[in-house]
Amino acid sequence: xxxxxxxxxxxxxxxxxxxxxxxxxxxxxxxxxxxxxxxxxxxxxxxxxxxxxxxxxxxxxxxxxxxxxxxxxxxxxxxxxxxxxxxxxxxxxxxxxxxxxxxxxxxxxxxxxxxxxxxxxxxxxxxxxxxxxxxxxxxxxxxxxxxxxxxxxxxxxxxxxxxxxxxxxxxxxxxxxxxxxxxxxxxxxxxxxxxxxxxxxxxxxxxxxx
Amino acid sequence: xxxxxxxxxxxxxxxxxxxxxxxxxxxxxxxxxxxxxxxxxxxxxxxxxxxxxxxxxxxxxxxxxxxxxxxxxxxxxxxxxxxxxxxxxxxxxxxxxxxxxxxxxxxxxxxxxxxxxxxxxxxxxxxxxxxxxxxxxxxxxxxxxxxxxxxxxxxxxxxxxxxxxxxxxxxxxxxxxxxxxxxxxxxxxxxxxxxxxxxxxxxxxxxxxxxxxxxxxxxxxxxxxxxxxxxxxxxxxxxxxxxxxxxxx
Numbered sequence: 451x452x453x454x455x456x457x458x459x460x461x462x463x464x465x466x467x468x469x470x471x472x473x474x475x476x477x478x479x480x481x482x483x484x485x486x487x488x489x490x491x492x493x494x495x496x497x498x499x500x501x502x503x504x505x506x507x508x509x510x511x512x513x514x515x516x517x518x519x520x521x522x523x524x525x526x527x528x529x530x531x532x533x534x535x536x537x538x539x540x541x542x543x544x545x546x547x548x549x550x551x552x553x554x555x556x557x558x559x560x561x562x563x564x565x566x567x568x569x570x571x572x573x574x575x576x577x578x579x580x581x582x583x584x585x586x587x588x589x590x591x592x593x594x595x596x597x598x599x600x601x602x603x604x605x606x607x608x609x610x611x612x613x614x615x616x617x618x619x620x621x622x623x624x625x626x627x628x629x630x631x632x633x634x635x636x637x638x639x640x641x642x643x644x645x646x647x648x649x650x651x652x653x654x655x656x657x658x659x660x
Numbered sequence: 661x662x663x664x665x666x667x668x669x670x671x672x673x674x675x676x677x678x679x680x681x682x683x684x685x686x687x688x689x690x691x692x693x694x695x696x697x698x699x700x701x702x703x704x705x706x707x708x709x710x711x712x713x714x715x716x717x718x719x720x721x722x723x724x725x726x727x728x729x730x731x732x733x734x735x736x737x738x739x740x741x742x743x744x745x746x747x748x749x750x751x752x753x754x755x756x757x758x759x760x761x762x763x764x765x766x767x768x769x770x771x772x773x774x775x776x777x778x779x780x781x782x783x784x785x786x787x788x789x790x791x792x793x794x795x796x797x798x799x800x801x802x803x804x805x806x807x808x809x810x811x812x813x814x815x816x817x818x819x820x821x822x823x824x825x826x827x828x829x830x831x832x833x834x835x836x837x838x839x840x841x842x843x844x845x846x847x848x849x850x851x852x853x854x855x856x857x858x859x860x861x862x863x864x865x866x867x868x869x870x871x872x873x874x875x876x877x878x879x880x881x882x883x884x885x886x887x888x889x890x891x892x893x894x895x896x897x898x899x900x901x902x903x904x905x906x907x908x909x
Contacts, residue, residue: 492703535714540765
């Protein structure tokens with residue numbers, strides 16, 4: 451085992467804890483003072499319905515764009531929440547309101563990340579960017595295609611022409627989109643950037659959806 | 661089907677305040693369960709008199725009847741609220757917290773005594789240490805069949821709520837802990853401290869406190885054969901008693 455420099459809780463200045471305690475006490479005191487007219491649970495339900503309808507498996511850019519605007523509205527409406535229980539004993543409401551704010555931020559990340567990605571992979575499907583995989587295509591043939599490409603010469607006659615054009619589309623799409631979406635919090639919202647995916651252990655290949 | 665559902669809920673604001681009943685009328689949604697109705701109340705916390713009140717507090721987690729945290733008394737019967745389907749319940753629906761555990765607030769109770777009982781009977785596999793102990797002993801198929809059922813216990817508290825012997829004022833360990841003792845006493849590794857578990861169950865609050873009412877097995881939502889477990893532990897404890905008498909320590 452490598453030698454690690456262990457930092458214990460006792461080594462951390464006391465100020466760190468007292469300030470964190472103060473920060474959260476102030477935050478909860480602020481939440482408890484919220485006396486608008488939005489019920490936090492009803493707002494949560496409304497946002498959940500919006501996300502389930504538009505940001506689930508099938509995603510369309512126009513709907514994602516509209517949802518992003520809707521989430522901004524939810525964020526505004528969050529500020530008008532009524533803390534429906536202000537008692538001090540075993541009260542789940544203030545922490546729910548705090549969590550709801552974080553859910554709004556996370557919804558923005560998911561929706562914006564999906565909107566900016568003009569393609570789909572994994573469990574998602576964006577009909578606008580369908581690469582039209584031929585129904586008789588086998589993912590293994592892509593691995594063979596990549597192998598030949600790496601060796602410097604693709605025997606194009608060896609592949610079904612329809613499959614070949616599909617594989618070219620797939621390879622081209624990966625050049626642009628085989629990346630992880632990274633969200634950083636900037637100016638009150640997510641800023642999206644991309645990071646390369648480590649494919650050293652398993653070669654990416656088309657997925658069959660049937 | 662009616663358009664509204666009436667809930668009569670026994671509420672309590674804190675541990676030491678008096679409980680009171682409050683009625684809520686909510687729109688009827690087909691296929692709803694008690695938890696989805698409590699969520700409807702959260703989204704519009706208004707009682708039947710039209711007064712704005714604090715939303716009802718309850719515990720829940722898995723929503724598929726395997727965690728036990730949403731256990732409450734529904735229409736006088738203890739069960740999980742996640743699997744209590746509104747369309748199958750008599751109306752108005754009454755909700756009460758379990759009576760055998762201290763109420764924290766409204767329908768949320770403190771079940772730590774149950775977890776304390778599991779600690780007392782050492783309901784765990786006693787394999788500890790930093791060195792590699794190698795593979796454990798194999799469990800025979802005949803044991804697996806019994807153990808699997810016993811392992812489904814989710815420490816929900818239904819057996820204790822139904823038990824006439826278990827109360828806020830005694831220290832009976834109860835059916836759940838006795839059944840877990842049986843589970844771990846038959847486990848090929850955990851049985852090495854079987855005697856310690858039996859010693860615990862021979863003391864006050866142990867197996868002798870069982871009155872054989874057999875309510876526990878009726879109330880168990882997982883259909884665990886609790887009375888069989890109690891009988892088996894009774895047999896093990898009797899054996900331990902005789903060996904204690906005739907064996908010098």
